Structure formats: structure tokens, C-alpha cells
Amino acid sequence: MNRxxxxxxxxxxxxxxxxxxxxxxxxxxxxxxxxxxxxxxxxLLREAQRREAPFxxxxxxxxxxxxxxxxGMEGWEPFAQSGQIGVGLGxxxxxxxxxxxxxxxxxxxxxxxxxxxxxxxxxxxxxxxxLIAAAPISKxxxxxxxxxxxxxxLYTSICTPTIGCSWLFAYPYLEDKINYILPGLVHGxxxxxxxxxxxxxxxxxxxxxxVVLDGLGEMQLELPGHESVAAYHSEFxxxxxxxxxxxxxxxx
Numbered sequence: 001m002n003r004x005x006x007x008x009x010x011x012x013x014x015x016x017x018x019x020x021x022x023x024x025x026x027x028x029x030x031x032x033x034x035x036x037x038x039x040x041x042x043x044l045l046r047e048a049q050r051r052e053a054p055f056x057x058x059x060x061x062x063x064x065x066x067x068x069x070x071x072g073m074e075g076w077e078p079f080a081q082s083g084q085i086g087v088g089l090g091x092x093x094x095x096x097x098x099x100x101x102x103x104x105x106x107x108x109x110x111x112x113x114x115x116x117x118x119x120x121x122x123x124x125x126x127x128x129x130x131l132i133a134a135a136p137i138s139k140x141x142x143x144x145x146x147x148x149x150x151x152x153x154l155y156t157s158i159c160t161p162t163i164g165c166s167w168l169f170a171y172p173y174l175e176d177k178i179n180y181i182l183p184g185l186v187h188g189x190x191x192x193x194x195x196x197x198x199x200x201x202x203x204x205x206x207x208x209x210x211v212v213l214d215g216l217g218e219m220q221l222e223l224p225g226h227e228s229v230a231a232y233h234s235e236f237x238x239x240x241x242x243x244x245x246x247x248x249x250x251x252x
Contacts, residue, residue: 003209005121007216011139018048019128020169021117022071022108023056029125030054030117033061041067041165042183044118045132046194054119054126065188070166071116072108091161091187101160106170130173131204131212140180140200146215147178147208155180162187172203178212179203 008017021027033055039047044057044067057063059073068074079085086098117126133143144155157180159167164186172179180202183189195201204212225232 007213015049015134016120017133019119019124020130021126022113022129023115027056027117030056033057038062040065042189048118056115056117058115070107070170071113072110105163105166129206133202136198143202146212149215149219168203172205176205
């Protein structure tokens with residue numbers, strides 16, 4: 001079923017959420033990324049937020065970091081898995097520390113994805129496998145609350161100090177879990193200055209997209225208890241008092 005993504009307009013995000021689609025065969029109705037383009041996977045996401053038109057990245061394009069490995073388009077070099085890169089970057093003390101990451105970092109099954117399409121939420125000619133939103137924490141809270149509103153699902157964040165793209169592009173899709181990260185905590189996005197300091201990135205896999213969209217449509221977006229400290233205390237304490245009185249009146 002096609003979904004109406006216009007409910008995302010309510011969040012008034014400065015950067016549009018981006019749909020990401022994985023394909024074995026060349027996608028139809030989407031233009032290829034220019035052959036001269038040279039970007040990392042996290043920069044491709046940022047590029048999609050800037051562009052009006054959808055585009056796709058393929059294994060024939062140049063990727064300047066580890067994105068093709070996360071997408072299953074190529075394998076890891078032994079020197080990388082041994083932990084040498086993170087030591088050279090100053091992120092880790094010794095190779096054994098960096099090497100531990102490769103036990104956890106997720107990647108798509110090698111050879112199964114040849115094309116990755118990117119499109120703004122209001123320009124998507126496809127059903128996304130993952131929807132990724134960049135938001136300040138005050139607005140990201142609403143997206144996460146929309147997921148738990150009718151499910152009780154926990155908020156979870158899992159990430160590593162390097163190879164952060166794994167936790168946006170692979171982990172949510174493979175594990176069917178919404179994940180959020182702070183790009184300022186990850187070496188690549190931090191070094192490339194891709195986002196403002198207060199930004200969180202939220203990756204929503206396809207099965208959770210309808211849940212989030214429905215939640216945004218049903219829940220109260222601006223909660224009274226978030227208006228001020230005084231409003232929070234007044235609402236919370238008044239609610240607890242009223243519930244206590246109701247329980248007492250019923251002898252409970």
C-alpha cells in the first residue's frame with residue numbers, strides 16, 4: 001500500500017527525510033548519480049537532502065569511505081579488519097580495540113545490492129527500505145515518540161565511533177529496528193561537518209514506517225508538559241494527585 005508521507009510536514013524539519021531503496025536490478029524512473037561524483041555514503045545522504053530529484057548510486061560510482069562495504073558491494077581489506085585505520089586516526093589506542101568493532105558492524109549481504117536509490121520523502125518514486133531523518137533533538141523526540149505511541153517500543157541507539165553508516169543503512173534494515181545516532185559522535189560525519197551540533201539521525205526500516213506515520217497523525221505533537229518547567233510540574237503532579245484520589249475513592 002502506498003503511504004502518504006505528507007504527515008512529516010508537521011515536523012517542519014529544516015532538512016527533508018530521505019527514503020533509501022536497495023535493488024539488485026537497475027531501478028526505473030530514477031536518474032544515476034553523476035559518474036564524476038566522489039562522495040562517502042554519509043555524504044550521499046546529505047546530498048539527497050539537498051537535491052530536488054531522486055538519484056541512485058551504483059557499484060560503478062566512486063565511494064570515498066567504507067560505504068560500499070556496508071552496502072555489500074565489496075569486502076573488507078584485511079588491514080582494515082585488523083584495526084589499523086582507527087589507530088592511525090587517533091580514535092583507538094591499539095589495533096585490537098579498533099578490531100573489535102568488526103564483530104558488531106553490520107553490512108548487507110555481499111553481492112545482493114547493486115543499486116541504492118535516494119529520494120526526499122516528498123519526491124519518492126519507490127517504497128523505501130529505510131527512511132532516514134535528520135532533526136534537532138526536540139523534533140527527533142516526536143519521531144521516536146510516534147513509534148512508541150501505539151506500541152510501547154523502547155528507544156534504542158547503537159553506534160560505533162567509526163563506520164557510523166552501518167547503523168543507519170544496514171542495522172535498521174537487517175534487524176527491523178529503528179535506530180538513532182548523533183553524527184557528532186562519529187568520526188566521519190564529525191570531521192566532514194555534515195550536520196549541526198544538535199542533530200540526531202533517525203533510521204526507520206520499512207516495516208516501522210507506517211507505524212511512525214500513523215503515530216504522527218494520531219498523537220498530540222506538542223505535549224503540554226514540554227512547554228516549560230512549571231507546566232511539566234503542574235501537569236505531572238496534578239495527574240498523580242487526581243489518580244491517587246480516584247483510586248482512594250474506589251477503595252483501591
